[in-house]
Amino acid sequence: MVNPTQTAPQAATQPRPEQPAQQPKAAAAPGLTYQPNVDVCDAGAEVMLVTDMPGASAESMNVCFEDGVLSVHAKVPQRSLPGRQLGQEYGIGDYRRSFRLGEGFDASQISAEYRKGVLTIHVPRLAAVRPRKIEVRPA
Amino acid sequence: MPMYRPQSGAGFAYPLDELRDELDRLWTSLTAAPPLHGWGVRPGSDVFPAVNVSESDDCITIEAELPGLDANDVDIAVSGEELVLKGARPEPHQATEPATAGTGAPDGQGTSGQGNGERHKAVTWHRRERGTGSFERRIKLPVAVDASRVEAKLVDGVLTITCPKAAERQPHKVKVRAG
Secondary structure, three states, rough: OOHHHHHHHHHHHHHOOOOHHHHHHHHHOOEEEEOEEEEEEEEOOOOEEEEEEEOOHHHHEEEEEEEEEEEEEEEOOOOOOOEEEEEEEOOOOOOEEEEEEOOOEOOHEEEEEEEEOEEEEEEEHHHHHHHOOOOHHHH | OOOOOOOOOOOOHHHHHHOOOOHHHHHHHHHHHOOOOOOOOOOOOOOOEEEEEOOOOOOEEEEEEOOOOOHHHHHEEEEEEEEEEEEEEEEEHHOOOOOHHHHOOOOOOOHHHHHHHHHHHEEEEEEEEEOOOOEEEEEOEEEEEOHHHHHHEEEEEEEEEEEEOHHHHHHOOOOOOOO
């Protein structure tokens, strides 16, 4: 789970060019990786993955889809409180989680937004497999 | 390891009790000892929100992760040596609108109950790991703080509360004169 070098192969499939710019920050941070909590919400036309990732930023997100697997990796800069630690109930580190998607999703239309520490990924279904209501006509 | 020590009032199972207590202590130290580096486990995950606390010469700093909350959703009250952190995390279908619903009103704070019910029917939850609802956490501070100067900020789901120590509790540096 803790393996900072795993980000290298993902960077090749990342369409955004920001990833290389994050490398110095990653090198400075200890290699802690956490699995974020997620809600998976099916709205019919799309499936939403709502993921808690406090402390990250949109620029540090790496969301990629490859071989049917949607993977999310967020680099979180280390932050420390001033003075001596009296209690530490949670750790600070990167987030990583992956999801295997079934058939019928339009990978080219996947979108993601990061707001208030929550990453929301919208995975739309292909139009052909979207649920649709069939009207029954009276004979 | 515990030794068998017959004592007045000690029952037959006394060594087993002591062994059990020893195992309990070991288990507690294993599960509660922060941080569990690299395990991907968040210690103290049964309380919400988990907090990190530090103390410097002039202030106590408390940090909590509250993803999905606005500053208006958090209520902080400080009295003497206790800080009360209250708030509520909205249901995901209130906070996050489906893309098909357009980009307007992303907060969804003022939506009517009926509207929420209709949207709730429209979606199916395949997995729900994120908790929702109201929370309250009382945090005992090591020293009294100046409640009037407490400051808090919420950035990217991370709440940082800075509590300056009360003036009488701040260290007073004594200058040593050369004599």
